[in-house]
Amino acid sequence: MEHPLYKQIQNDIRGRIRSGELQAGALVPSEKELAQQYGVSQITSKNALNGLVEEGLLVRFRGKGTFVREHGSQEGPEHGADTKRTIAIILPTMKTKIDQQLLDGLERYCADRGYDLLFRITRESPEEESTAIEQFRKRGVDGFIIFPVEQESYNTAILRLSLDQVPLVLVDRFLKEIKTYSVSSDNYGGVREAVSGLLAAGHTRIAYLSPEITNSVTDDRAKGFEAAFMEQGLPIDKTLWCMLDLETIGEGRGQQEIERFLRVRSDVTAVFAVNAELARYAYNAIREIWQGTGSAPLLAAFDDPDLEGIPYVHQRLDDVCRIAVDLLSEQLSGTYEPRREVVPVQWTDTMIPRP
Structure with missing residues (x-):
């Protein structure tokens, strides 16, 4: 079974580092160059590089490019290749099939990237949501994926995460007043x-x-x-x-x-x-x-x-989950470009009877 395209790019770069073709401190091809070389989108090549930065294999310097990390270097992300990231997933309920599919997809894509997970159901309680966020922050989690509860205004704990630029992705919601990462269906x-x-x-x-x-x-x-x-x-x-x-x-x-x-x-x-x-x-x-x-x-x-x-x-909940984890990974790798991603939906065109 063939690996996803971004994994193929990652495997090739790892191989070039092992062979000595790309040595410590060497400049790695840019997202644009990799996209042209492999015939993929820049989003795919960006995801490939972000994943290697997370692993600690590469390091990114703003305005200069992405480089092979030198042994013992303390530059770049705080976590090295041997340190796992811990992600907090907060959902409002587990009552519906949609909730279950979201959790399954988020867990699967986080596992693909080697993340450890902490999970909390808030049962549509704003107070439980605030408590969960504060507890997870005290435990030192690296990032959050949150499906906010339904209420008239966003939890101040969520707003604080966004203002503090803690790696955060909102699922199925977005903040109109504050720029943050979010993914939702159309x-x-x-x-x-x-x-x-x-x-x-x-x-x-x-x-x-x-x-x-x-x-x-x-x-x-x-x-x-x-x-x-x-x-x-x-x-x-x-x-x-x-x-x-x-x-x-x-x-x-x-x-x-x-x-x-x-x-x-x-x-x-x-x-x-x-x-x-x-x-x-x-x-x-x-x-x-x-x-x-x-x-x-x-x-x-x-x-x-x-x-x-x-x-x-x-x-397309699987796409929602994949994009949510990709957006979180982008932030964990040191990039912060908050935006809203909207995933297309499909109206089932079964025969609708006339009145």
């Missing part, structure tokens, strides 16, 4: 494409189910819904929006509220839920309200609700 584009598909099939009375807008994800998904209507020159009826507060969802009253909402809107022909949890609540509510009538609205969702026949927006 929440705006995914909802826009899905709702455009529903509109194209003749569904104009579409109920929208979402947690209250408290972060970049719920904001982007709501804007994607609005964009689909505006592009068709259609009015946006906010009376068809069911925005559930976080307390209602946390107390397990989500399905009850969705059922109450839909009972007085029996003319809707489609329901779009912004996550799998709300989609399952809506599915049960629709069965309760419209059972046996033959006029139940179509249900669609962001993320696979694990329900047969439900069209949904598919996230």
Whole structure:
């Protein structure tokens, strides 16, 4: 089985160092030169060099280039090749398949780079999130990958990490006011494409189910819904929006509220839920309200609700995890160029019946 391209580049550089072709202190080909030599993107060649810097084999000097580390040199990253990095992964829940896939992918890509992991579930508690961050900082972890809890503002502990330039990657969220590293799916584009598909099939009375807008994800998904209507020159009826507060969802009253909402809107022909949890609540509510009538609205969702026949927006979670670890590795190697990475999604184009 062939190694990934960045690993092939790394293996070749290691071989050139072992053979003496690249001696201690020698300048290593640049990202651009390696990209041209191997016929890869500069992102791939950059990842290759970053990995070797992390190992302690190479050292990078800003404005000068990347060099073979001299034996005993103290320049460059703080950790040598024999010291493992320790990464803290903080997730809000493990309730859904999405959560499980994220943890699996992050663990796998961290293991590929030889990182030790510390892991904490905050159970959607801002206090637990703050405590976890502070405890991990005291333990001296080298970097953080955080999927923040849903709340109206970002935790001050996260803001402090960013301001202190501690290696940090936010997953599925981004800070609008402060530059930091983040990776998320294309929440705006995914909802826009899905709702455009529903509109194209003749569904104009579409109920929208979402947690209250408290972060970049719920904001982007709501804007994607609005964009689909505006592009068709259609009015946006906010009376068809069911925005559930976080307390209602946390107390397990989500399905009850969705059922109450839909009972007085029996003319809707489609329901779009912004996550799998709300989609399952809506599915049960629709069965309760419209059972046996033959006029139940179509249900669609962001993320696979694990329900047969439900069209949904598919996230490329493996890519999200890979990019998150790549962004963290970049920071651990001494580079700090904060940015937001957005991963494309796919709207499952199953046949959508017309109303």
